[in-house]
Amino acid sequence: MLTVDKSVTNGLAAHYQQILEAVEIDAWRGDLHYSVFFLYNPPNNRPNLDCLLDGWSRRSLLFGDFNAHSQKWGYSNTDAVGSIVENFIDSAPIEYIENKDSDPTFFSFGGATSHPDLVLAHPNLLNQITHMLLSAPGGAGHKLLVAELNSGFGRYREPRFPRWNLMKANWTRYQELMDYLVREVMTDETDNTDRAVDKFTEIILACAILCIPRGQRKKFSPFWNKELQTLKENRDKARNRAESTGMMSDCIELRKKQACLRRAIREAKRQTYRGFVENLDFRRDALRAHQFLSRLNNQKEKRNEPIRIADKLLTSEI
Secondary structure, three states, rough: OOOOOOEEEEEEEEEEEEEEEEEEEEEEEEEEEEEEEEEEEEOOOOHHHHHHEEEEEOOOEOOOOOOOHHHHHOOOOOHHHHHHHHHHOOOOOOEEEEOOOOOOOEEEEOHHHHHHHHEEEEEHHHEEEEEEEEOOOOOOOEEEEEEOOOOOOOOOOOOOOEEEEEHHHHHHHOOOOOHHHHHHHHOOOOOOHHHHHHHHHHHHHHHHHHOOOOOOOOOOOOOHHHHHHHHHHHHHHHHHHHHHHOOOHHHHHHHHHHHHHHHHHHHHHHHHHHHHHHOOOOOOOOHHHHHHHHHHHOOOOOOOOOEEOOOOEEEEOO
16 A cells, blocks of 8 residues: 655556565655555565666656565575665665664564565765655554655645644633623624624634644544553563564463554454444434445545536535
C-alpha cells in the first residue's frame, strides 16, 4: 500500500520481472520531478535490476527489501544477491545511503537482526537526504524507512477546518455570556436585519472562543484506553530489551507482551462496537447510522444527496 501527500502530484507505474516486484512513482513538487521506486525481492531470488535504470535520473530514490547479504551494509558475508546489488550500485549513478544510526532494519522474534532494507539514491541527492528508522509497528519485523529530502521547499500543511472540543466546553458560562450579550448588544440592531445577523454571528464566535477549547485528539481511536496504553508501553520496553540483549528469554517475553497487546486490542474493539450498536437509536441517530454503515461498506460519505420525488429532483445544492 502506498500513500502520497496531497501536495505532491504523482503518477504510478509498476515493474514486474519474474517474482521481483517494483513500483515507480513519478512525483512533482513544484517544477521539480522526482522518481521514487519501491522494491521487494524475495529471499534467494537473483533479480535483474536493469529494468529500473530506464526511469533513473538525477532526482531518483529507491526504497527496497532486497534480501541481499553484503558486508557493505553490515552482514558478515556477501552472497550472490548481494553481489548483484553491489554491481548495480557500482555500474550506475547510484549511492547507498546508510541510516542515521547504522542500525539493522529487521528484528526477528528469535532475536536475530539483519539489514535487508536499503535506501539508494542518485549522487545528486546524497547531501540532501536524511535517512532514519522508525520502530516496527508490531513487536518485531521490518522497521520503517524514512528519508527526508531537503529540496528547498517549505513544509506544506493542508488547510484545516476549525476544531472545537465540545466535551470540555463550559456550557454554563457560554449560556450566561450569550444571554447577556444578546440582551445588551442586540437591542440596538433591530432596524437593520443584515447588520443584526452579522452581530449575532460575532457574539456566537466570541462566546465560543472564550468557553470552548480548540483542537482535537490526534489520531483518535475510540477503543483506545489506559489499559491498552500500559500494555503498549510494556511491549515497547520488552522490544528495546530484546533488541539490546538478543537473549532468547527476552525474545520470548517480547512475544508474550505482543500477544497480550493484540488480544486486548481485539477485545476493546469488540466491546466498543457492541456498545455503539446497542446505544444506537435509529429514530434519532439516522445520520450517524448512515455514516457508520457507509464506512463499513467503504463508501464515501455524501452530505448533500439529492432526493427524487416523482419527476422532481430535490437537492440542497445551489
